Amino acid sequence: MAEKIKINSLVPPTWNRLKVNDITVELPLGSVPAVSAAETNGKEVDPSLWQIETGCGKELTDFLEKNGTVPIFIKTDGEKLFSIKKKYDKNSADILCFEAKEGETLNILTDMTSEDETECTAILKVLIKAGKNSVVNLSQLVRPGKGMKVVSDIGSVAEEGAKINMIQVFMDGSDISTGSRTALIGENSVAENRVGLVRTNGQTLDMNYVMKHLAKCTVANIDVTGALSKNAQKIFRGTIDFVSGCTGSDGAEAENMLLLDNTIVNKTVPLILCTEESVAGAHGATIGRPSEDIVFYMMSRGISKAKALQILERASLEAAANQIDDADARDYVLGIIAEKYVGD
Amino acid sequence: MSQEILNIEKLCVSIGEKEILKGLDLKIGEGETHVIMGPNGAGKSTLGNTLMGKEEYEVTSGKVTFLGEDLLEMGTDERAKKGLFMTFQNPIEVPGVRVSEFIRNSCEALGNKMSLWNFKETALEQMKVLNMDPSYLDRELNLGFSGGEKKKAEIFQLLMLKPRLAILDETDSGLDVDAVRTVSEGVRVYHERVGGSLIIITHSTKILESLDVDRVHVICDGRVVAEGDRKLVDEINANGFEKYIKA
Numbered sequence: 001m002a003e004k005i006k007i008n009s010l011v012p013p014t015w016n017r018l019k020v021n022d023i024t025v026e027l028p029l030g031s032v033p034a035v036s037a038a039e040t041n042g043k044e045v046d047p048s049l050w051q052i053e054t055g056c057g058k059e060l061t062d063f064l065e066k067n068g069t070v071p072i073f074i075k076t077d078g079e080k081l082f083s084i085k086k087k088y089d090k091n092s093a094d095i096l097c098f099e100a101k102e103g104e105t106l107n108i109l110t111d112m113t114s115e116d117e118t119e120c121t122a123i124l125k126v127l128i129k130a131g132k133n134s135v136v137n138l139s140q141l142v143r144p145g146k147g148m149k150v151v152s153d154i155g156s157v158a159e160e161g162a163k164i165n166m167i168q169v170f171m172d173g174s175d176i177s178t179g180s181r182t183a184l185i186g187e188n189s190v191a192e193n194r195v196g197l198v199r200t201n202g203q204t205l206d207m208n209y210v211m212k213h214l215a216k217c218t219v220a221n222i223d224v225t226g227a228l229s230k231n232a233q234k235i236f237r238g239t240i241d242f243v244s245g246c247t248g249s250d251g252a253e254a255e256n257m258l259l260l261d262n263t264i265v266n267k268t269v270p271l272i273l274c275t276e277e278s279v280a281g282a283h284g285a286t287i288g289r290p291s292e293d294i295v296f297y298m299m300s301r302g303i304s305k306a307k308a309l310q311i312l313e314r315a316s317l318e319a320a321a322n323q324i325d326d327a328d329a330r331d332y333v334l335g336i337i338a339e340k341y342v343g344d
Numbered sequence: 345m346s347q348e349i350l351n352i353e354k355l356c357v358s359i360g361e362k363e364i365l366k367g368l369d370l371k372i373g374e375g376e377t378h379v380i381m382g383p384n385g386a387g388k389s390t391l392g393n394t395l396m397g398k399e400e401y402e403v404t405s406g407k408v409t410f411l412g413e414d415l416l417e418m419g420t421d422e423r424a425k426k427g428l429f430m431t432f433q434n435p436i437e438v439p440g441v442r443v444s445e446f447i448r449n450s451c452e453a454l455g456n457k458m459s460l461w462n463f464k465e466t467a468l469e470q471m472k473v474l475n476m477d478p479s480y481l482d483r484e485l486n487l488g489f490s491g492g493e494k495k496k497a498e499i500f501q502l503l504m505l506k507p508r509l510a511i512l513d514e515t516d517s518g519l520d521v522d523a524v525r526t527v528s529e530g531v532r533v534y535h536e537r538v539g540g541s542l543i544i545i546t547h548s549t550k551i552l553e554s555l556d557v558d559r560v561h562v563i564c565d566g567r568v569v570a571e572g573d574r575k576l577v578d579e580i581n582a583n584g585f586e587k588y589i590k591a
Contacts, residue, residue: 293436294436297432300424300432301424312440
């Protein structure tokens with residue numbers, strides 16, 4: 001049995017005719033966990049202790065509750081990279097919870113993939129509490145096979161002086177919906193969302209990123225880089241929300257999207273909400289065909305136009321992957337990207 | 345002249361409505377070094393870009409053969425594969441693409457596929473010629489490079505790609521004396537090791553100090569108006585282009 005729910009809702013909504021206010025996804029009830037408490041040395045926890053708002057939103061939270069998905073709290077081994085690499089073969093749903101205590105650093109890597117012939121839906125929700133002066137580095141690699149639908153949801157809270165770095169790499173394969181919401185509740189807390197994406201062959205990517213500034217002198221950046229081709233569709237909603245009282249805060253969102261042909265649908269909805277005067281919010285976007293000068297330069301070295309575009313596509317993934325702080329996680333993700341493009 | 349590698353006959357080129365090259369003739373032999381000089385706006389860079397096949401340069405008439413084939417019928421990447429190379433006056437920044445990845449892809453496109461190990465070994469050897477730090481290989485191509493670093497990166501590509509004919513478009517412009525010397529040494533090494541031909545477009549003579557120049561051509565108003573041996577460079581240095589402009 002499946003249920004249709006609305007996720008990635010834009011707050012506040014805009015004109016319905018733009019079709020960017022949210023997305024309806026059909027998710028299967030009866031989805032089982034792909035990650036067990038035993039394999040992660042985690043423990044099941046009471047959902048009421050982890051009520052953190054996420055980018056995908058309440059309907060997904062309610063769906064997971066109805067599905068009977070129980071959150072697993074995972075205690076990592078200090079700064080040592082904690083990795084979850086899953087090749088999905090059935091409908092799955094997981095809620096993973098992480099907490100960085102005061103001054104701690106967590107390094108987390110998730111890798112979601114599947115065989116092309118596998119038909120399934122994978123839902124992964126990650127909840128993060130970043131305590132005072134802690135650092136959480138979350139790297140997510142999503143590379144679904146052709147039959148896998150992915151919903152990747154993140155909710156995080158940053159206390160005073162905490163820093164949350166989230167890097168997501170979405171490789172081609174099939175449709176992906178993703179949301180992330182960070183509440184900067186402590187003074188001088190910082191959040192970075194960096195995304196590298198490739199969409200092609202009619203694949204869709206629906207994104208909803210929200211940075212909520214709730215304390216003084218908080219900093220947030222959303223940086224999305226990608227390449228679209230062959231009937232791909234992408235919606236990027238980026239919301240920077242300055243709440244009254246967050247004086248001295250700084251929020252910025254930037255998008256750099258290469259449109260490799262004219263068959264694609266690329267929608268961008270940057271939103272800066274502001275009920276506080278003394279803040280700085282910025283939005284910048286570079287969206288268009290690759291520079292002719294760059295393509296000419298590459299061709300002058302013997303590289304065909306098709307190969308030049310492929311190199312630029314790969315670069316848009318690597319631009320995000322290169323920002324991964326943990327060397328092991330970075331090498332892993334860069335290695336997967338290199339593997340994908342070898343011999344293409 | 346040694347065996348002819350490039351033959352340009354009565355080449356006319358326009359950008360939009362403006363005609364830049366107005367019947368230019370030039371012949372380059374295998375392994376020869378030719379210098380192109382001329383005042384600003386004479387058409388020197390237009391010549392380089394046209395030979396490399398940049399789209400906005402429209403060839404309205406004339407003929408260009410490279411290694412016996414019609415160059416103007418080839419796409420830019422085909423020209424490079426045939427053995428043509430140009431250093432850019434303003435090398436293009438390519439965000440996200442590392443120098444090593446770019447040059448390795450170029451080598452592969454030109455039929456020189458190397459293992460990662462061989463590529464690094466070869467690259468480091470060539471970088472030594474140019475006093476380049478190995479860390480350049482991991483930097484994004486030309487991004488944040490100083491003017492000198494960009495020009496060195498161009499000559500590094502010249503050494504790695506080993507073309508039959510290289511067009512150096514004001515490679516020495518904007519460089520300090522030491523950087524010009526390093527770049528010039530790179531060009532000398534290319535010429536010595538590869539034996540390729542060179543078309544050096546320049547305003548300065550410092551880059552020529554360590555090179556044997558076979559022929560000097562002065563371009564004014566889209567045509568070759570004077571030719572000679574190396575002494576012509578000294579004459580232009582002493583007297584400028586005035587008499588050619590008037591002619």
